Amino acid sequence: KQEVTQIPAALSVPEGENLVLNCSFTDSAIYNLQWFRQDPGKGLTSLLLIQSSQREQTSGRLNASLDKSSGRSTLYIAASQPGDSATYLCALLTGGGNKLTFGTGTQLKVEL
Amino acid sequence: DAGVIQSPRHEVTEMGQEVTLRCKPISGHDYLFWYRQTMMRGLELLIYFNNNVPIDDSGMPEDRFSAKMPNASFSTLKIQPSEPRDSAVYFCASSFFSGRANEQFFGPGTRLTVL
Numbered sequence: 001k002q003e004v005t006q007i008p009a010a011l012s013v014p015e016g017e018n019l020v021l022n023c024s025f026t027d028s029a030i031y032n033l034q035w036f037r038q039d040p041g042k043g044l045t046s047l048l049l050i051q052s053s054q055r056e057q058t059s060g061r062l063n064a065s066l067d068k069s070s071g072r073s074t075l076y077i078a079a080s081q082p083g084d085s086a087t088y089l090c091a092l093l094t095g096g097g098n099k100l101t102f103g104t105g106t107q108l109k110v111e112l
Numbered sequence: 113d114a115g116v117i118q119s120p121r122h123e124v125t126e127m128g129q130e131v132t133l134r135c136k137p138i139s140g141h142d143y144l145f146w147y148r149q150t151m152m153r154g155l156e157l158l159i160y161f162n163n164n165v166p167i168d169d170s171g172m173p174e175d176r177f178s179a180k181m182p183n184a185s186f187s188t189l190k191i192q193p194s195e196p197r198d199s200a201v202y203f204c205a206s207s208f209f210s211g212r213a214n215e216q217f218f219g220p221g222t223r224l225t226v227l
Contacts, residue, residue: 044205091216
């Protein structure tokens with residue numbers, strides 16, 4: 001059974017800092033990995049998707065990497081802003097490419 | 113496109129009552145998923161459909177839960193009878209099969225409270 005862990009569980013940083021969120025998984029037989037953002041009381045917003053054959057994806061200030069051999073993914077956020085405050089979830093697509101297994105989430109707070 | 117639409121956004125009901133949650137996927141998507149999110153267990157997949165056919169319902173907690181997809185633009189998740197431990201946020205998501213991409217898009221969720 002796929003186990004997905006995110007470290008740290010919570011993170012507080014000053015505005016402008018670059019930061020890295022970590023996602024670890026136990027089964028490398030994945031189709032892809034998605035990073036989501038969830039604001040309090042809201043749904044999930046897809047940020048980046050990395051296919052199993054790819055090593056990284058970039059969107060604006062966000063960069064996600066994938067290392068299947070070590071079972072790790074990182075989400076790099078450059079020049080953090082208060083608007084980046086949210087819970088970030090990684091999720092792996094397995095089981096024939098249809099079942100998402102979610103990580104435990106990292107709650108990020110960017111302070112002025 | 114309006115994205116995945118869910119209704120109601122909030123539902124408060126009493127134990128024993130029937131609850132029906134509704135979802136309209138993104139037009140053209142051929143997969144639909146129902147998830148449940150709680151503080152204790154995080155996000156869990158309950159069931160998913162492909163072309164309106166249920167493919168995997170192994171995440172459905174018990175027989176009190178049922179889901180249907182009568183057509184490509186509508187799905188329901190029903191709980192009968194409801195219990196306090198069913199209180200959670202229920203999300204619907206949809207995707208279009210495109211090989212290894214299969215990016216899932218989530219609706220805003222229905223927050224269910226069973227008293």
